Amino acid sequence: MQFAGFTLRNNLIVAPMAGVTDRPFRQLCKKMGAGLAVSEMVTSNSLLYGSEKTQRRANHDGEVEPISVQIAGADPAMMAEAARHNAERGAQIIDINMGCPAKKVCNVMAGSALMQDEPLVARILEAVVEAVPSTPVTLKFRTGWNRANKNAPLIARIAEESGIRAIAIHGRTRADQYTGEAEYDTIAHVKSRVKIPVIANGDIATPQKARQVLDHTGADGVMIGRAAQGRPWIFREIEHFLATGEELPPPLVGEIHQVCREHLDDLYAFYGEDKGVKIARKHISWYTKGLVGSAAFRHAMNQIPDIPAQLAAVDEFFGKLAETDARLRYEAELPQELAA
Known part of the structure; x- marks a missing residue:
């Protein structure tokens, strides 16, 4: 896929998710077939550039381009300054967040709250594009602020x-948060009105759904999050x-x-070790969700304090399942907690 001046492996993109799409997760998803992975959102507040969190989020050492x-x-x-700062430190694409529905983000008029102020949207986009003329800029947003104000077509034209x-x-919409079902008619309408690539996002959890959304919207690609x-x-x-029309078997344990x-x-x-063990807990929980005995395992995992014990518990859990050559079984409901 041709995207923002780059040739991607395919049209499958990892959605930016706060607390999830760190460098290890992005690298893993690319290894497993994603064409592009977008980082966690980085603050535009220059006072926080030196913070441990911001510096870690801007760490791209060895990352696949x-x-x-x-x-x-x-x-x-x-x-604009944030765009320059990150471009100087290795960013090859700058993505602007106008999709995050979290209160702490919207309360400072960032994220999806910006969709309420279309003139401000234009000023931000123009400033960022001008600031990094040699770096492509992309934008992520929602269908609107609420269902009565679905202004995505206008935001797309401004973009x-x-x-x-x-x-x-x-x-x-921002008001929907992550409740209910995503709708794709608005995305299809936007796609019919702009010439730049449009990526569809929301509730794409199976290969069949990806095909359905691409066909319905005419989108150039899909973005996968939860x-x-x-x-x-x-x-x-x-x-x-998408290439063959055939399903791959689920992975073995x-x-x-x-x-x-x-x-x-x-x-x-x-x-x-300290932070790594804590962050690993949620990923272990996601890897084991839907497997036999996983509820009790996840509860016990939250009490384990160090790397050797955590790894030993993981090995024991999967070792027992592997004895039956079981294939991974999923629960229908996806995790609900994430940011845009």
């Missing part, structure tokens, strides 16, 4: 006129299905164990 960094804020000048190279649209948590192989499943262990090793190396 292209490197897409999402920035968030509500001030055009600060957003195109401002020099934005591609847009991703989540099929919900469905990739604990299931990074969803990208190879979708890639295979032995492979899930291996993927989980490699992911944990990367997390420990990236965050250090």
Whole structure:
């Protein structure tokens, strides 16, 4: 796929998710078939550039290109500076967050709250594009602020006129948060009105749904968020299905164990033991969701304080399942907690 000046492996993109799409997760998803992975949102507040969290989020050492960094804020000048700052530190694509529905973000008029102020949207987009003329800028937003104000078509037109190279649209309004079902008619309408690439996002959890959304919207690609948590192989499943019309079999427990262990090793190396163990807990929970005995295992996992004990517990859990050569079984309901 041709996207913002880059040739991607395919049209499958990892959605930016706060607390999830760190460098280890992005690398894993790319390895498992994603064409592009967008970073967690990075603040546009220059006072926080030196913080441990911001520096870690801007760490792209060894990351498979292209490197897409999402920035968030509500001030055009600060957003422009954030774009320059991240481009100088390795970002090859700057993505602007106008999709996050979290209260702490919207309360400072950032994220999806910006969709209420279309003139401000234009000023931010123009400032960022002008600030990094040699770096493509993309935009992620929602269908609108609420269902009575679905202004995604207007935001898309502003984006195109401002020099934005591609847009991703989540099929919900800010007011919807992550409740109900995503709708794709608005995305289809936007696609019919702009010439830049349009990426569809929201509730795409199976290869069949990816095909359905692409056909319904005419979108150039799909963006996967919650469905990739604990299931990074969803990208190879979708890639295979779109290419052949055939479903890949679910991975064996032995492979899930291996993927989980490699992911944990990367997390420990990236965050250090104390923080790494804590962050690993949610990923272990996602990897084991829907497997026999996983509820009790997850409860016990939250009490384990160090790396050796955590790894031993993971090995024991998957070892017991592997004895039956069981295949991974999923629960129908996806995790609900995430940011845009």
